[in-house]
Amino acid sequence: MATVRGCDIPDELFYNVDSNVWASLDESGNLTIGMTSYACSLSGQIVSYTPRKVGKLVKKNKSCATVESGKWVGPVKAPVDGEVVEVNPLLETQPELINADPYGQGWIIRLRPSHWSEDVTDLISGDVALAQFDKKMEVDGFGGC
Amino acid sequence: MHAKPSTSWRLLDTGTRHAAENFAMNRAILESHQQGSSPHTLRFLGFFPAALIGFHQDVEQELNLDYIRANNIEVQRRLSGGGAIYMDELQFGWELYLNRKALASGDMAAIAKRICDTVARALQGLGVDAHFRPRNDIEVDGRKISGTGGYFDGDSFLYQGSLLVDFDMERMMRVLRIPAEKINHKSISDARQRIITLRELLADKVPDLGQVKSAIAQAIAEEFAIEWEATDSLNPAEEAIFHQALEEIDSDEWIYQHNRPVSEAPLIEDIYKAPGGLIRTTVIVDALKQRIKQLWITGDFFVIPSRLVVDLEASLRNTAITDLEKNVQAFFAQAEIEMLMLKAEDFIAAISQALAKSQ
Numbered sequence: 001m002a003t004v005r006g007c008d009i010p011d012e013l014f015y016n017v018d019s020n021v022w023a024s025l026d027e028s029g030n031l032t033i034g035m036t037s038y039a040c041s042l043s044g045q046i047v048s049y050t051p052r053k054v055g056k057l058v059k060k061n062k063s064c065a066t067v068e069s070g071k072w073v074g075p076v077k078a079p080v081d082g083e084v085v086e087v088n089p090l091l092e093t094q095p096e097l098i099n100a101d102p103y104g105q106g107w108i109i110r111l112r113p114s115h116w117s118e119d120v121t122d123l124i125s126g127d128v129a130l131a132q133f134d135k136k137m138e139v140d141g142f143g144g145c
Numbered sequence: 146m147h148a149k150p151s152t153s154w155r156l157l158d159t160g161t162r163h164a165a166e167n168f169a170m171n172r173a174i175l176e177s178h179q180q181g182s183s184p185h186t187l188r189f190l191g192f193f194p195a196a197l198i199g200f201h202q203d204v205e206q207e208l209n210l211d212y213i214r215a216n217n218i219e220v221q222r223r224l225s226g227g228g229a230i231y232m233d234e235l236q237f238g239w240e241l242y243l244n245r246k247a248l249a250s251g252d253m254a255a256i257a258k259r260i261c262d263t264v265a266r267a268l269q270g271l272g273v274d275a276h277f278r279p280r281n282d283i284e285v286d287g288r289k290i291s292g293t294g295g296y297f298d299g300d301s302f303l304y305q306g307s308l309l310v311d312f313d314m315e316r317m318m319r320v321l322r323i324p325a326e327k328i329n330h331k332s333i334s335d336a337r338q339r340i341i342t343l344r345e346l347l348a349d350k351v352p353d354l355g356q357v358k359s360a361i362a363q364a365i366a367e368e369f370a371i372e373w374e375a376t377d378s379l380n381p382a383e384e385a386i387f388h389q390a391l392e393e394i395d396s397d398e399w400i401y402q403h404n405r406p407v408s409e410a411p412l413i414e415d416i417y418k419a420p421g422g423l424i425r426t427t428v429i430v431d432a433l434k435q436r437i438k439q440l441w442i443t444g445d446f447f448v449i450p451s452r453l454v455v456d457l458e459a460s461l462r463n464t465a466i467t468d469l470e471k472n473v474q475a476f477f478a479q480a481e482i483e484m485l486m487l488k489a490e491d492f493i494a495a496i497s498q499a500l501a502k503s504q
Contacts, residue, residue, distance in 0.1 A: 018299065019299070042251045042252060042253060043253055044253060044254055047201075047436070047463050048200075048201035048226070050201060050403070066200065066201075068199075068200060068201050068226040069226075069253065070226070070253065070254060070257065070280045070281060071199070071225060071226040071227035071257075071280065071281045071293065071294030071295060072225075072226060072253045072257070072294070072295045072296070072297060072302075073199075073200045073201070073224060073225055073226040073294075073295070073296045073297075074296060074297040074298065074302075075298060077299075092433070092434075093433055093434050093435070094434075095434070096465065137251075139245075139246070140245055140250065140251030140252075141249045141250045141251065141252075142251055142252070
C-alpha cells in the first residue's frame with residue numbers, strides 16, 4: 001500500500017483531498033465512502049458517529065455523517081451527489097473502528113451516486129492523489145501518521 | 146518595541162441571547178468564514194438560563210427535563226462536542242473562528258491546546274493560576290473554570306469555551322441528570338471541588354465583565370500578533386445564513402435528534418473497600434457503546450495531590466470500558482503521586498466493581 005508521511009493512502013481508491021475522504025465504487029454501482037488515515041490522525045480517537053439516514057439525498061461537498069473526537073465535532077463530506085443506501089452498523093457501537101481500520105471496517109456510508117460519470121472527474125487517485133496529500137500535509141504543518 | 150501588527154481580526158460581542166440564536170450564529174459565522182465571507186473572529190456571547198448538551202448527546206440521558214420545564218430553562222444542542230452544561234447570566238462564552246492556516250496546524254488536539262493556553266494566560270493576567278488540562282478544560286488547581294469544545298468545517302473551525310465568572314452549583318446539579326436525593330450539602334460540596342469561579346478566586350476584586358473580556362482579547366492579539374476591529378453585529382452574508390440556521394436549530398427536530406432512553410445509560414453507585422480506605426464510585430455507563438460517560442470518585446482515602454482524583458475522572462470520561470485498566474495504569478504512570486496504602490490497582494478494582502453492576 002502507498003503511504004504519504006507514514007499515512008496509508010491505498011492507490012486503488014478515489015480521493016477528494018480537500019475533504020480528506022476516500023471512495024470506492026462497487027459492482028452494483030454504489031459508492032463506499034470513508035475518512036482517510038490522514039484525516040483520522042488529525043482528528044484523533046473518534047468517539048461518536050452520526051450518519052445521514054438511509055434514503056436521504058446528500059450533495060457533493062456537504063455532510064454525509066458527523067463524527068466527534070475529543071470535543072471536536074465535524075462533518076465527513078460526500079465526494080459526490082447521491083442517495084444514502086447504507087450506513088455502517090458497526091460504528092454505532094464501535095466508532096473507534098474508524099481510526100483502527102479506516103479503509104475497511106471503519107467505512108462511513110454508502111451512496112448511490114446521482115451522476116457518477118460527471119462527479120468522478122472531480123476525484124483523483126494514484127500518484128496524483130499521493131502528491132496532493134503530501135502538499136496538503138505540508139500546508140497543515142503535519143508531522144506524519 | 147513590538148512592531149505594530151499588520152493584520153486585523155474581528156472582535157464581536159453579541160450580548161445575551163437565546164441559546165438557539167447563539168448556536169445559529171455559530172453556524173452562520175463558520176459557514177460564512179468557510180466561504181471566505183467572514184474574517185477571523187473572536188466572539189463573546191451570553192446566555193439566558195439554558196441547558197446545553199454536546200452535539201452527540203441524548204437529551205433524556207443528560208438532563209432533568211422536569212426541573213428544566215418547571216424553571217423555564219431553555220434546552221439546546223450545541224454544534225460542538227463534549228458534555229452537558231448549564232449556563233446563565235453569571236457566565237459568558239468566548240469563541241474563535243479561524244482556519245488551519247492561521248494556526249499553521251491541522252492537529253485538532255494541538256489547536257485546542259494553543260487556544261486554551263492563550264485564554265489561560267489571559268486569566269493569569271487577572272491573578273488566577275489557570276492552566277490547560279487535556280483534553281479540553283482550563284483549570285485552576287484541578288478545578289474547572291472553562292470547559293471548551295470545537296466544530297470544524299473544511300479548513301475553518303470554531304473553538305468555544307465558557308468562563309465561570311460566578312456559578313449556581315445547586316442549580317446546575319438539578320438541571321443535569323443527577324438524582325434529586327443525591328443533591329445535598331455533601332454532594333454540592335464535592336461538586337465544588339471540581340469547579341471554580343472567578344468570584345471564588347478573586348472575591349471582591351473580580352473585575353467587571355468588560356475587563357475580563359479585554360484580557361482575553363489582548364492575550365489572543367498577542368499570541369497571534371493581530372489587532373482587533375470591534376463590532377456588535379453580523380455582516381450581511383452571515384445574517385442571511387443566520388436566519389436559515391435559526392429555523393433549523395430552534396426546533397425539536399434539532400434538539401431531540403439524539404434521544405436514546407435513560408435505560409441505555411444507567412447510573413451505578415458502588416463502594417469498594419481497599420486497604421487504604423473506602424473508594425466510592427458513581428459511574429454513568431453508555432451501555433450501547435460500552436463506554437464510561439461520567440465518573441465520580443470520592444472516599445476517605447489519602448492522596449497527594451488532592452486533585453489527583455479529579456484528573457483521573459477527567460482522563461476516563463468517554464473512554465471504552467475494555468481500556469479501563471490500561472488507561473488507569475497510563476494515568477498513574479505519568480503523574481507524580483503519593484498515596485497512603487493505595488495503589489492504581491485499587492482504583493481499577495473499585496471502578497471495575499461498579500462497572501460489573503451494569504453488565
